[in-house]
Amino acid sequence: QVQLVESGGGVVQPGRSLRVSCVVSGFTFRNYAMYWVRQAPGKGLEWVSVIAFDGSKKYYGESVKGRFTISRDNSKNTLYLQMNSLRAEDTGVYYCAREGLNYKVMDVWGQGTTVTVSS
Amino acid sequence: QSVLTQPPSASATPGQSVTISCSGSNSNIGDNYVYWYQQLPGMAPKLLIYKNNQRPSEVPDRFSGSKSGTSASLAISGLRSEDEADFYCAAWDDNLSGWLFGGGTKLTVL
Numbered sequence: 049q050v051q052l053v054e055s056g057g058g059v060v061q062p063g064r065s066l067r068v069s070c071v072v073s074g075f076t077f078r079n080y081a082m083y084w085v086r087q088a089p090g091k092g093l094e095w096v097s098v099i100a101f102d103g104s105k106k107y108y109g110e111s112v113k114g115r116f117t118i119s120r121d122n123s124k125n126t127l128y129l130q131m132n133s134l135r136a137e138d139t140g141v142y143y144c145a146r147e148g149l150n151y152k153v154m155d156v157w158g159q160g161t162t163v164t165v166s167s
Numbered sequence: 168q169s170v171l172t173q174p175p176s177a178s179a180t181p182g183q184s185v186t187i188s189c190s191g192s193n194s195n196i197g198d199n200y201v202y203w204y205q206q207l208p209g210m211a212p213k214l215l216i217y218k219n220n221q222r223p224s225e226v227p228d229r230f231s232g233s234k235s236g237t238s239a240s241l242a243i244s245g246l247r248s249e250d251e252a253d254f255y256c257a258a259w260d261d262n263l264s265g266w267l268f269g270g271g272t273k274l275t276v277l
Contacts, residue, residue: 092253093212093255094268095266143212153214155223157212157213
């Protein structure tokens with residue numbers, strides 16, 4: 049059974065840092081590109097970042113470029129998102145998602161972890 | 168404001184059909200595949216349509232996708248109450264080197 053479980057969310061002050069994680073099971077993690085997508089309260093989906101299966105390529109959305117870093121540890125089946133210089137507008141649910149080998153897009157999603165940036 | 172433009176809402180009665188549009192530009196929809204997601208209240212998104220008009224095996228054939236030029240559409244036939252959800256289009260953008268989502272369309276089944 050394919051599972052993605054995010055963790056590490058919480059309340060953090062503006063300007064501080066936070067790292068969220070996504071542990072996967074049920075598939076060969078090292079073969080798949082992985083994504084982070086976020087959703088502000090009551091708002092739509094926003095793509096944050098994507099990383100290639102081997103970590104060789106990384107892309108970021110304009111609103112997080114230079115502040116967020118995506119990484120992965122294939123030996124631990126874990127995806128990370130390091131978030132620095134956090135702003136109030138970074139508040140939301142952060143989902144990790146797998147890129148389907150045939151679909152070439154996010155096909156399986158976790159349930160999300162909530163990040164709140166507030167003083 | 169999203170680069171991919173969707174109507175904020177749509178509605179229809181059970182059994183009817185509805186179409187949701189998604190408008191973009193050459194750098195996204197025009198030159199790349201379009202994907203559609205359904206997000207039920209309080210849930211993670213679910214992939215409905217991939218590569219413009221393909222359905223994952225678990226998605227009913229009541230859902231169909233199409234693309235023409237820089238626009239795409241999601242059609243849902245035989246509406247059911249459980250179809251009530253938010254729907255998002257998505258596409259890669261060559262100029263941004265990143266993924267775009269539409270602003271989302273809230274479907275109400277009256």
